[in-house]
Amino acid sequence: xxxxxxxxxxxxxxxxxxxxxxxxxxxxxxxxxxxxxxxxxxxxxxxxxxxxxxxxxxxxxxxxxxxxxxxxxxxxxxxxxxxxxxxxxxxxxxxxxxxxxxxxxxxxxxxxxxxxxxxxxxxxxxxxxxxxxxxxxxxxxxxxxx
Numbered sequence: 069x070x071x072x073x074x075x076x077x078x079x080x081x082x083x084x085x086x087x088x089x090x091x092x093x094x095x096x097x098x099x100x101x102x103x104x105x106x107x108x109x110x111x112x113x114x115x116x117x118x119x120x121x122x123x124x125x126x127x128x129x130x131x132x133x134x135x136x137x138x139x140x141x142x143x144x145x146x147x148x149x150x151x152x153x154x155x156x157x158x159x160x161x162x163x164x165x166x167x168x169x170x171x172x173x174x175x176x177x178x179x180x181x182x183x184x185x186x187x188x189x190x191x192x193x194x195x196x197x198x199x200x201x202x203x204x205x206x207x208x209x210x211x212x213x214x
Contacts, residue, residue, distance in 0.1 A: 077185035079178045114159030122152045 095103065112118060126149045133144035 075189065077182040079182045079185075110159070113156055114163050115156065116160055119153050119156035119160070122156055123149070126152050 126144075129144065129148060133140045133148075
């Protein structure tokens with residue numbers, strides 16, 4: 069006789085099948101426009117193609133920096149090339165790391181939700197066992213009284 073049937077949380081299997089997606093904030097129309105514009109610019113600048121374009125733009129001024137001497141060349145490297153090109157490269161890296169962090173956070177939340185569900189299922193199972201044990205105890209007590 070089966071007194072309890074376990075139903076695993078659906079997240080346990082679905083967790084492996086779908087990737088989490090970031091949620092856009094809900095704001096006023098101006099806020100939504102600003103978010104849209106900011107996200108568009110960030111997505112555009114945060115690409116390796118943009119880094120390549122920035123490198124080409126920076127390299128255009130390299131001959132002038134070389135002719136101007138060591139000080140100008142060092143300034144060009146620090147202020148033009150590194151800042152301009154590394155900005156996009158760092159943004160690409162941040163995007164990758166951010167997506168991985170978002171996925172971990174979402175998985176952690178879903179795992180906690182699944183654990184809570186499983187704990188509730190365990191509690192139901194224990195309650196079913198308690199009820200059956202109580203019936204057995206009462207039946208045994210009734211038998212011993214007779």
